[in-house]
Amino acid sequence: MNNLPLRHYAELNRALRDGQETLLIDLREEADFATGHPLFAANLPLSKLEIEILDRVPRRNTAITLYDNGQRYDQRQDIRLVQIAAARLKALGYVDIALLAGDLHGWQEAGGELFIDVNAPSKAFGEWVEHHYDTPSFSAEQVQGLLQSGANVAVLDVRRFDEYQNMSIPQGISVPGGEVVLRLRDLVPDPTTQVIINCAGRTRSIIGTQSLINAGVSNPVAALRNGTIGWTLAGQELVHQQQDSYPPLSENSRQAAWQPVQTLAQRAGVQHIDLAQLIQWQADEQRTLYLFDVRAQDEYQAGHLPGARHVPGGQLVQETDHYASVRGARIVLIDDDGIRANMTASWLAQMNWQVYVLDAETYREHFTESGSWAPSTAAVPTIESVLPQQLAAWLAEGDTGIIDLTTSANFIKRRIPGAVWTTRGALPQILAAQPTYKRWVVTCTSGLLARYAVTEVQALTGAPAYLLQGGTLAWIDETLPLEHGASTYTENPRDRYRRPYEGTDVTADAMQAYLDWEYGLVAQLEKDGTHGFKRLTN
Incomplete structure (x- = not known):
């Protein structure tokens, strides 16, 4: 397939067992990913590649293995997700890209386990x-x-x-x-x-x-x-x-936690580094490094170390595969007093991560950035944009189509009248079913994701395409009309897996089935054999 090399189960399994850096990317939407995947596969849908890949895979020479379980990007031309993803990754400078030999069927045939649901390693x-x-x-x-x-x-x-x-x-x-x-x-x-x-x-x-x-x-x-x-x-x-x-937080509560947490981190094998060591690792082009600030959001926003991504410690342990997608990478944690970082690190170490805590006294004075964390995103192609009022005038004339790439939940909640919802991975199929329009406008909630699809829509339709400047939020700010509620486009959305523990309308059978799955995970871990989890020392 476009002469992409194959990477086999045996090689990946050996790398996972040996603690080597391993990255297996599932390009499907989250609901499809949740139907079954290798334990340490990272779900990075094709539709979000440009806005997530640079932070989740920061090193351009990382060995990347792709699979899509046979899903097509364009049914008419028999083009698969892996082909589009490989081309986009190469354009972003990634140089070591391979396909999973035999895809998921090959993984299973070779003896590999498939895990359902999301965040399977943490669960x-x-x-x-x-x-x-x-x-x-x-x-x-x-x-x-x-x-x-x-x-x-x-x-x-x-x-x-x-x-x-x-x-x-x-x-x-x-x-x-x-x-x-x-x-x-x-x-x-x-x-x-x-x-x-x-x-x-x-x-x-x-x-x-x-x-x-x-x-x-x-x-x-x-x-x-x-x-x-x-x-x-x-x-x-x-x-x-x-x-x-x-x-x-009181000083009494902080002092009560400090020494026990330091002892715990030592029992877990957590190591500490200074700022000089961090800077040296950041320059290492042969190892992947993740730098996380695990404090509460308001503390991070008030001041943090440049380059540190904000992920609260509890969520980092719960969703490690999302934030640190390269299994076997180095993880460095930061807080402001060594308690939350060491506590979180004690868990990551037991999950067999190479985790380190940056000594607080070496960097507090370097908390020189403020505000929320901003993702690194790929360069945007040259595109034209349109303001909400102009779009409203075009829609009134009946000659403009509008594609909305927001989440299905957001689309149901509120959308521009007449908008068509899809994920980027399904654009060719959705657009092929639409009437011929003089032009197309692409939007999402903020316009961030939509920026990358404008040239794609233009190529697929042969008509001029534009970005809605500021996204649907800009349309709302102009108090222009909105539609609400379910749509034929969201009858079976695949962009997000509905967790059985969400909401209040989940059936008892679904809840019980979820619990039964969790109860069986220990046995499945042993069959898989790649986890490397380890207990605290005495």
Whole structure:
């Protein structure tokens, strides 16, 4: 296929077992990726390549292996996703690109395991942790009984705040997992209080509970078994739009966490480096390096080290495959006092990552950047743009088509009237089914992704194509008309996998099937044999 070399299962399996840098990219949309993939495959859809690849694969000579499970970009010309992706990657300067020999069928035939769902390495690790550490847990009925009896208990929800607001356990307090050890004494000043850790399913509650145990807290601690899924399956009511979050950090809580976390990191084999070592590694063209700031968002925005990506520690452990897509790369973590970075590093080290913590005293004065993290994106082709009012005039004339590349959820929520939704990977099929227009306009929520599809739409339609300047948000700012609700284009969207623990309209059967899958992950890990997870030393 365009003379691209093949990389075989045996070579990739050996590299994973030996801890070598390995990158296997699944080019399908997330919902298709979730149907089955190798354990350490990174889901990087063709449709998002230009806006994600540079941060997820920062080294241009990384050995990249692509697969698409036979999916076509253009059915008419029999062009596959891997062909388009390889061409785009070469244009971006990547030089070592190969195809997975035999695709997913070849992987399985050679003896490779396929894992369903998303963030499989982290979820499998959570199950491995519970299995090997006997992480304590209470059933939903037990926790409800404690709450109803007025027992001395604190429920700490370790998900993101938006997830907590969507649905949570009564009396729960939001404290994302990377913060829970640091802030425990402010949240739970009484060392006799029973602490209950919950998430939506299992992984983050297991990791949060075991984090407190590993850090040697004196409180009794237990996970809410199966999280909000378990709560719902028990017939108990969740609450919505709770606002309770952790208070400002006290010096007492910081001091209580500091020494136990340093000891824990040492037991996990975490190493520390200074700024000079970091700079040397950043110049190393033979090793991939990820630099993450694991503090809370407001702290990062107030000041951070240039080049550090903001990823809260709990989410980094939960979604490691997304943020650090090159398995076997170096990871360096930063905070401002050595607690959250070392806590997060203790988990990544057990996940068999080469993880290091930058000594805080060597770089605090270098927190010279402020604001949110901005992704590195590919150069944009020369394109023409159009303002919302001009687009409105064209649409009124009936001779302009509009393609919207936002997420399907955003498209359902609000869109420009008459817009056609698709992912970039399906553009040829969607455009082939449209009427002939004098021109096309391409949009997405902000215009970021749409910039890369304008020339693509023009080539596929043979008509002039334009970017909606500022995206759909600019249209909204002009108070122009919007459509809302489901569309024929979103009847079976593949851009996002609907997690069985999301929302309140998931069936009990789907929830139970998800839990059953998680229960079986430890056995599947052993069959796969590439994980390398390891326990703490005594």
